[in-house]
Amino acid sequence: QQQVKQSPQSLIVQKGGISIINCAYENTAFDYFPWYQQFPGKGPALLIAIRPDVSEKKEGRFTISFNKSAKQFSLHIMDSQPGDSATYFCAASKAAGNKLTFGGGTRVLVKP
Amino acid sequence: DAGVTQSPTHLIKTRGQQVTLRCSPKSGHDTVSWYQQALGQGPQFIFQYYEEEERQRGNFPDRFSGHQFPNYSSELNVNALLLGDSALYLCASSLEWGDQETQYFGPGTRLLVL
Numbered sequence: 001q002q003q004v005k006q007s008p009q010s011l012i013v014q015k016g017g018i019s020i021i022n023c024a025y026e027n028t029a030f031d032y033f034p035w036y037q038q039f040p041g042k043g044p045a046l047l048i049a050i051r052p053d054v055s056e057k058k059e060g061r062f063t064i065s066f067n068k069s070a071k072q073f074s075l076h077i078m079d080s081q082p083g084d085s086a087t088y089f090c091a092a093s094k095a096a097g098n099k100l101t102f103g104g105g106t107r108v109l110v111k112p
Numbered sequence: 113d114a115g116v117t118q119s120p121t122h123l124i125k126t127r128g129q130q131v132t133l134r135c136s137p138k139s140g141h142d143t144v145s146w147y148q149q150a151l152g153q154g155p156q157f158i159f160q161y162y163e164e165e166e167r168q169r170g171n172f173p174d175r176f177s178g179h180q181f182p183n184y185s186s187e188l189n190v191n192a193l194l195l196g197d198s199a200l201y202l203c204a205s206s207l208e209w210g211d212q213e214t215q216y217f218g219p220g221t222r223l224l225v226l
Contacts, residue, residue, distance in 0.1 A: 004153075034214070043116070043202050043217035044155065089154050098206055098215060099145070099168050102154030 003027050006090050006103025014111050019077035021106045024091035026071065030092035034100070035064065035075050038087045047088070048075075080110045114139050116205050118205050118219035124224045126145060133188045135220045137205030143167075144213060147202040155202055162208060190223075196206040198225045225226055 006023045013019045015020045025033075032051055036044035050064045050073065059062045060101040077084055090103040114162075117136045125131050143162045147155035157170035161180035174215050175191045190197055200222050204215040 036217075041219075043219045046214060046216065049214065091154075098143070099157045099160060099170070100147075100155070100204075100215060101157070105152075105154050 003101050004075065004090060004092050004103040006106060008106060009104065010107045010109070012109045012111060013080045015080060015082060017080050017110075019075075019080050019108050019110070021075045021088055021090070021108075022072065023103050024070075024072045025092050025101075027101075028071070029093075029094045030097060030101075032093045033064070033073050033100075034093075035062075035090050036089045036102075037065070038089065038105075044089060057112070066105065077108070080108075082110045082112050084108060085110045113158060116203055116216055118201075118203050118218040118221050120221060121219070122224075124223045124226065126226050127193055129193050129225075130189065130191045131223060132194060133190075133201050133203075133223070135186045135188070135203030135205075135218060137184050137186070137203075138216050139218070141205035142184050143206045143208050144180055144184065145204045145206070146186070146188045147204065147217075148172070149200040149202055149220070151199070158188070175210050193225045195225050198223060 034049035035047045037047045038044045048059045048062045052068045066073045066080045085108045087105045091100040119134045145160040146158040149155040159169040164180045177189045180186045200220040202220045203218045206215045
């Protein structure tokens, strides 16, 4: 049972464009929603995270939008740069414990 | 500030063998979680250790076992290796109190089972 569904699987964007990745979850007990960035051969690195009491969080060029009623959240990468080319994973966990349930990942390619 | 470290970086084993992977958590962290990441997929939670005990476990068979030491470092053991165990094994550490949910990942150990 896939509790966190992520789309699209891959994305190509021009330098300076906006990358948008969407995730949907099923378990209403989830209380923490991080996004991780992973480069080939490396472990995932925490990018930005949100809790359901806010609808949006912005850190630099990265913004999370959260829709609790729809059980959906998304990552927006503004002014995309070639260095942003990586695989992005959304994840979710319950507040009481921190076992992370990951989406399937989105491979982003930023063309110069 | 040392991040999460894992050893070895790569490992090749044959079916039926046993393997031990090691993890040192980020300085100050006391909780260690292990994940399996198959090629092209998201990480899957194996188990989590806190105070030297397994606290949570994902949907993995008993062939997967672990241990946490008093210095918070951890080992992941896999017995009777199968071809399907080939994956990147990730260790993540976090702090039980404070920013509890944030997990920091190591670079992983790439295991190939032939």
